[in-house]
Amino acid sequence: MDILDVARWQFGITTVYHFLFVPLTIGLTLLVAVMESFWLRTAKPEWLRLTKFFGKLLLINFALGLVTGIVQEFQFGMNWSDYSRFVGDIFGAPLAVEALLAFFLESTFLGLWIFGWDRLPRKLHASCMWLVHLGTLASAWFILAANSWMQHPVGYEYNPDTGRAELTDFWAVMTNKVQLVTFPHVVASAYMTSAAFILGISAWLYARKRFEQDREMYRMGIRMGASVALVAGLAVAITGDIQGKIMTDVQPMKMAAAEALYETDSDGCAPFSLFTIGTPDGKSEKWSLTVPCVLSFLAEGDTDASVEGINDLREQYQQEYGQDPGAAYYSPGDFTPYIPVTYWSFRFMIGLGFLVAGGAALVLWLTRKGRAPTARWFGPAVISLPVIAVLANSFGWIFTEMGRQPWAVFGLMTTAHGVSPGVSDLEAWISVIVLTLLYAVLAVIEVGLLVKYVKKGADPFTEPPDPTLRGGDEDQDRPMAFAY
Amino acid sequence: MELTTVWFTLIAVLWIGYFTLEGFDFGVGMLLPVLARDDRERRMMINTIGPHWDGNEVWVLTAGGATFAAFPEWYATLFSGFYLPLLLILVALIVRNLAFEYRHQRPEPSWKARWDLAIIIGSFLPALLWGVAFANIVRGVPIDETKDFTGNLFTLLNPFGLLGGVVTLLLFLTHGAMFIALKTDGDIRHRARALSVQLGLGAALAAVVFLLWTQIDTGNVGSAIFFVLAALALVGGIVMARAGREGWGFIGTFAAIALAVAGLFVALFPDVMPSTTDSAFSLTTTNAAATHYTLKVMTVVAAIFTPIVLGYQAWTYWVFRKRISVHHIPEAELENAGR
Structure with missing residues (x-):
């Protein structure tokens, strides 16, 4: 393997890993905010218990999403410096704006939410989680705008003097037609994944004898999770369908590769x-x-x-890109992605996605009008839904990124031309090995913690302190409502 | 003012925000085995930075993003050139952040001890390495005509770079001790204050040597003013801490770090990454910059959102302004962990 392969493997491993956690963060911040708001509105203790239970699982998951996100921002420069030089004028802006608008919002208000139970009035406390969710949406928006630009570059001009792509229309980048359909697709699948997470865990706890007295509460989790997963699943399918048509238009090779359609x-x-x-x-x-x-x-x-089929498109691409003597960022070549990966990832993405939505529909049917599913398979089967949803997300990204190959920026720069020329093989190997091992260890720890807290179930109800009813001095001395 | 200068200044401000804020939480992390006598006190220390460390860390992500957007060449050369130190910093930040979130999730002492180690090492490495990196940026590194860094890890580990690392390390330790003295009550508060004075003297000594060296090597009138002010602020902070004025002590180290970083950026300007191979290859605010249009768009966004961010981040410090003492730490943490 040369440095290009090592850098690609690192990007693939770290990105797929990062995106295991991202959809759960996007969706769970919304659903936990909804639960807390339900509690404020209905005063049902179950909603608060669910808020805290899933809030805790959210935090365990958020921590890993956050730290693996730092790697993402750094590795463009570390492993892909020529890519960064070429696209920085366009690609850097959404990343900077994402940090300024989204990361500060998420981290600050999540800190307030975690530690603020006895410091903030209740409505303000719930608003913090809504703001975190807003932050995750803003984050998704800007990073997907950057990715959509790689799929379908718009609002730029190639400047031969500086040898780079330069931004001419920021608004065009923000309203890229690929972006306008990718954003709802990704966010809907995040909602579906998180709803499946709540559904699966609630169903598993619901089915356990030990938690019989909490059945009513877990049933609320099941119904909420299943409804959202089904609706979000439909949204994923609809947006995915539109996405397919736009893709056929802007990246016909990817569609042909998805289908392994060789002849037009x-x-x-x-x-x-x-x-x-x-x-x-x-x-x-x-x-x-x-x-x-x-x-x-x-x-x-x-x-x-x-x-159009792969063979015709290959010829077309070779005509269009292969004979440009001024081309600095791609070389004449095949311009065809690796078909087995695109073909199978496309199928797994769709198939697993439908499985989740179908599972959610089935659960809704089984629990209709107060019915209680008693089958032994119910808990174990339903808890597999979030895992399936997470896999569907991974296959979606593998498909869309591998389907763009050999391009890094479609039609402008191939991945091979983006790699850092100054980084040695040794350095690249060190980082891919260190990060992969570290990520593997962290995955074991994270899963261990999730399993531990899921098995434990939701804590019993305790009324959180209400700081608006603050008393005298003894109030100042009471232990913190939450402490690390 | 040129937009490239505006963005050079803004990136300096982002790094100042990062070092002044995450500086003290690095310090708190490193002082964990020094100041805390038992698990309760360790938890108390961690809880002083609990609501803040994550927000503090976003400053570096924003600095990185802003560098990518405003000076893509600088971002590309710096991040690919300082590959291994940055990898170490990444690993350190990863285990450190997770330690804060995961340490309290299990009661076993071995679990906690392991995460404590992650906090200590995860705070120590970036505190040292950011200083090494910055010293090397100011001093210059070998860069060729294609703007690529041609050195290796050992190029960066020169005496000046290492001294820079020692300076940030000691400054952040002092800053962290000042923060603990300011944010806690009880015995640890006094221990932290006494330690902040001792550490402060060490930091002052190292900082004066480093800043003088920088001034002689690459300084100008502007950087000299900043460096003198930084030294005064640090000495003032130590004097105040000695006199029992913890708030002023913390402001002293805060200002010292801010002024010193500002001075380094003034000394750097108009280069962003000087080349020691040939000054013609140096990256500057003009040859490393994004287009005027991109800078304009970014300026509008930054002008609107930076004040908002500053506002709500300051507000969190207000919400959690209270000093923490041992009895604020809930005993039965496992039961309380779900709250």
Whole structure:
């Protein structure tokens, strides 16, 4: 492996790992804020218990999302310095704005929420979590704007004097058509994942004999989780469908690669492949099982539309990009992603996503009108839903990033041209090994903590101190409501 | 003023925010085995920075993002060039942050001891390495005509760089002791204050040598003024702490760090990363900068949101302004952990 491969593996490992936690942070901040607001509105102790229970799981998860996010911001410069030089004028701004608008908001108000139970009036305390959620949305917005620009560069001009892409229209970058559909897709899948998290854990605790007296409360968690997961799941499907059509438009190769469609179907009615076996190098098809016309519909919204195949697109790309003598940031080449990865990740993303939404619908059915599911498989089966949702998210990113290859910025710079020229093989190896080992250890610790607290169930209800009713001196001496 | 100068100044402000704020929580972390006598006191120390460390750390993320956006060449050269020190800082920050969140999640002493170690080392490494990095930025490093760093880890470990690391280390230790003296009550408060004076004298000695060296090497009139003010602030802070005025003591170290960092940036200007290979290859505020348009957009965003951020971050310090003493730390932490 050369430094390019090492740097790519590091980026892949750290990014997929980071994104295990991100959707849970985005969605759980919303759902915990909703629970706390329900408590304020209804005064039902169950809502407060659920708030604190899932709030705690949120914090365990948030910590890892945060620390792995720091690596993300640093490694563009560390491993991809030529990429950073080339895109910095455009790509840096959303990152800086994300830190200023989102990270400060999230970290400050999360700190207030954690330690503020006995310091802040109740409504203000709940608002803190809403603000954290707003921060996560702002964060998602700006980082996805940056990613969407890599998928479909807009609002820029290539400056041959400076040898870089330069921003000409910030608004165009913010309203990139890829961004406008990617943001709702990612946020909806974050909501689906987090709702599945609440659903799965509530169902598992619901099914345990030990927590029989808390069944009513866990049922609330089940119903809330399942409803949100189902609605969010539908939103994921709808936005994903629109995304597919835009992708066909701006990155036709990615759509063809998703389908392992080698030859253009010029008479229309391109088939959707359920199962394709290709040659190991992913360059041609050996056998496949297909449903007619479905791909045409997915890609173009019309069962009769023609969908371009990999081989034709490769030729087109080679014509367009392969013979440009002035091209500094790409070389003539194949311009085709690695098909087995795109093909299977696309299928796993969709299949697992539907499994979660379907599971949520099934749970809603099983618990309709006060019904209580008693089957032994109920708890263990439902708690697998968040894991499936997390995997679906990972496959989504693997698909969208691997499907853009060999490009780092589509049509402008290949990944190979973005790598840091000054970083030695040894340095790159050290960092990928250190980070991978560290992340593995942290994963074990994190899962251990989650399991421990899930097994323990929600703490019993205790009325939190209300600082608006603050008394005299003895109040000042009471222990903190929360302490590390 | 040129927008590139505005952004150079803003990045200096972000680093000042980072070092003055996370500086004391690094200090608190490193002093954990020195000041605390038992687990209760350790928890008390950690809880003084509990609501703040995360917000403090965002300053460095914003500094990194702002450098990427405003001076992409600087970001690219610096981050790829200082590869291994930055990796160490990343690992340190990762284990340290997790330690704050995870330490209290299990009651076993071995679990806590391990996370305590993570806090101590995770605070020590960045406190030292940021100083090494900054000293090297100001002094200059080998950079070739393609703007790439051509040295290695050992290039950075020169006497001047190491002295810079010792200075930030001692300053942050002093700053942390001042913070503990300011934020706690009981016996530890007095121990922290006494320690802040001792550490402060060491920090002052190292800082004066380092700042003089910097001044002679790369200084100008502006940096001299800042360095003198920084030294005065530090001495004033130590005198105040000795006199039992913890608030003024903390303000003293706060101002000393801010002024010293400001002075380093003044000494650096208009370079952002001088090249020791050939001054023609130096990165400057102009040849490393983003386009005027990008800087304009960023200026608008920063002008609107920086005051808001400062406002609500200051507010959290107000909300948690109370001193913490041992009896504020809940005993049955495991039961309380869910709150």
